[in-house]
Amino acid sequence: MTASVKMTARNLDFYYGDFKALQDISLDVVENQVTALIGPSGCGKSTFLRCLNRMNDLIPTSRVVGDVLLDNRNIYDPSEDVVSIRRRVGMVFQKPNPFPKTIFENVAYGLRINGSRDKGFIAETVERSLKQAALWDEVKDRLDATALGLSGGQQQRLCIARALAVQPEVVLMDEPASALDPIATQKIEELIHLLKKSYTIVIVTHNMQQAARVSDVTAFFYMGKLVEVDSTETLFTRPQNQQTEDYITGRFG
Amino acid sequence: MESHFHRELDKLKMTLIQMAALSERAMVTACQAFFARDVDLAEEVIQNDREINLLEVEIDKQSLKLLALDQPMARDLRFIVAGLRIAVDLERVADQAVNISQRVRFLGSRPPLPRDPVMEQLSEASLDMLKLAISAFVNQDANQAMDVCTMDDKVDELNVMVLKNLIDYMMNEVPAVERSVQTIIVARCMERTADHATNIAESVTFIVRGLNIKHHSST
Ligand SMILES: Nc1ncnc2c1ncn2[C@@H]1O[C@H](COP(=O)(O)OP(=O)(O)OP(=O)(O)O)[C@@H](O)[C@H]1O
Ligand SMILES: [Mg+2]
Numbered sequence: 001m002t003a004s005v006k007m008t009a010r011n012l013d014f015y016y017g018d019f020k021a022l023q024d025i026s027l028d029v030v031e032n033q034v035t036a037l038i039g040p041s042g043c044g045k046s047t048f049l050r051c052l053n054r055m056n057d058l059i060p061t062s063r064v065v066g067d068v069l070l071d072n073r074n075i076y077d078p079s080e081d082v083v084s085i086r087r088r089v090g091m092v093f094q095k096p097n098p099f100p101k102t103i104f105e106n107v108a109y110g111l112r113i114n115g116s117r118d119k120g121f122i123a124e125t126v127e128r129s130l131k132q133a134a135l136w137d138e139v140k141d142r143l144d145a146t147a148l149g150l151s152g153g154q155q156q157r158l159c160i161a162r163a164l165a166v167q168p169e170v171v172l173m174d175e176p177a178s179a180l181d182p183i184a185t186q187k188i189e190e191l192i193h194l195l196k197k198s199y200t201i202v203i204v205t206h207n208m209q210q211a212a213r214v215s216d217v218t219a220f221f222y223m224g225k226l227v228e229v230d231s232t233e234t235l236f237t238r239p240q241n242q243q244t245e246d247y248i249t250g251r252f253g
Numbered sequence: 254m255e256s257h258f259h260r261e262l263d264k265l266k267m268t269l270i271q272m273a274a275l276s277e278r279a280m281v282t283a284c285q286a287f288f289a290r291d292v293d294l295a296e297e298v299i300q301n302d303r304e305i306n307l308l309e310v311e312i313d314k315q316s317l318k319l320l321a322l323d324q325p326m327a328r329d330l331r332f333i334v335a336g337l338r339i340a341v342d343l344e345r346v347a348d349q350a351v352n353i354s355q356r357v358r359f360l361g362s363r364p365p366l367p368r369d370p371v372m373e374q375l376s377e378a379s380l381d382m383l384k385l386a387i388s389a390f391v392n393q394d395a396n397q398a399m400d401v402c403t404m405d406d407k408v409d410e411l412n413v414m415v416l417k418n419l420i421d422y423m424m425n426e427v428p429a430v431e432r433s434v435q436t437i438i439v440a441r442c443m444e445r446t447a448d449h450a451t452n453i454a455e456s457v458t459f460i461v462r463g464l465n466i467k468h469h470s471s472t
Contacts, residue, residue, distance in 0.1 A: 035304065112415070208326065209324050212326075235331075236326050236327060237326075237327060237330060237331065237333070237463065238328075238463025238464075239327055244327075245327050245328060248326040248327050249325070249326055249327050249328060249329045250256055250258065251259070
């Protein structure tokens, strides 16, 4: 299996008004790999992640310069359809954010939005997605119960199932385990290992050990710049850049 | 900002330096005892070995704790992993010193063999390598470490020369066979010490540069 590039940021700048939050980022995201983004708070990880599915479009006065390619097509090209890009590049947020609906409806939500009416197909997809998110066994007997009754870890896996239901190609995760206990965190990490067989994953995490455990490639951001990117093993055992070294060995600032 | 982890890491480095100092002293003293045929000095080396063994155990303990509790990264991780290897090499150096000292016990009770200046060169060269390797570790100096590695061939050559000289000597002096064999073992211990110095230097290179230069591997 040869690694192929799924997404590419090319000379990407990003502005919030006058503030340049990202400077000249060039980064390849390889298909069926987990790419981790690390760096101190405020360095632009979430901003970069949101650039990958145009989530930043929602922020007024924001501006993108440069390209983000998905299968070699620039997602910022005016001819591209934002809704379809967000379907292909899904997102899971830091805090689990289930809708105040049933477990079933939470997962079916994206399908209904996309105009799906076929009940059999929807039921099948909900089951498959919950299984992929390693939640099925825990909820299969109470699909009609409210999602808000689930534990935090279960809610987060529900949100992952919701993201997977529309069959995205890329899944973006912004600190998906930061609100979870060690056992729930371990489940999410196991899940990430399983998911990369079928999806391409980009994950932001403040937990370096987590980045080391789950990712194939790690990128270190600092003050809006991509300082270093390398295979996770290399980056954590022999980084090339002194800033990376200082950050990952806890000697920063 | 000095974290608890980095203070503990400094402590580990101090323990390693302490062990290195003791191993170096053991080897220097053993060589002195050999040339001076000083059995008391040799006994001292044998006595002191226990302390070095205890330090090795202590280094294992400290390292394991840091690996388990702090999940170190990058250079810190390389330091701990290489430190464990360095402790093994230092312990073996001390064992070579003990081995030499045990030969001195025997040789000291027999008439001396004729002086072989090559033996002195061998001892000097391997002690130089050991000292330089330890200095490379203390200063985390990859250039010094590289110098150590280039010195090893010379020591091997000297060891072969000592061996040849002693074999020639034994041929003609049958009563001196046992003393000659014991002296060959001493030379072998000096040569092994140089090998451990090379290992230590390779470990230092790994810490500083992140490169594994063992067996000419490149990563
Ligand atoms: N909506 C916004 N409007 C203006 N500035 C913003 C906005 N969102 C983020 N920023 C700024 O952009 C920079 C990057 O923020 P971002 O949220 O991408 O950082 P981060 O690396 O994800 O940090 P953290 O680890 O704390 O989540 C910060 O200086 C932040 O204050
Ligand atoms: Mg963020």
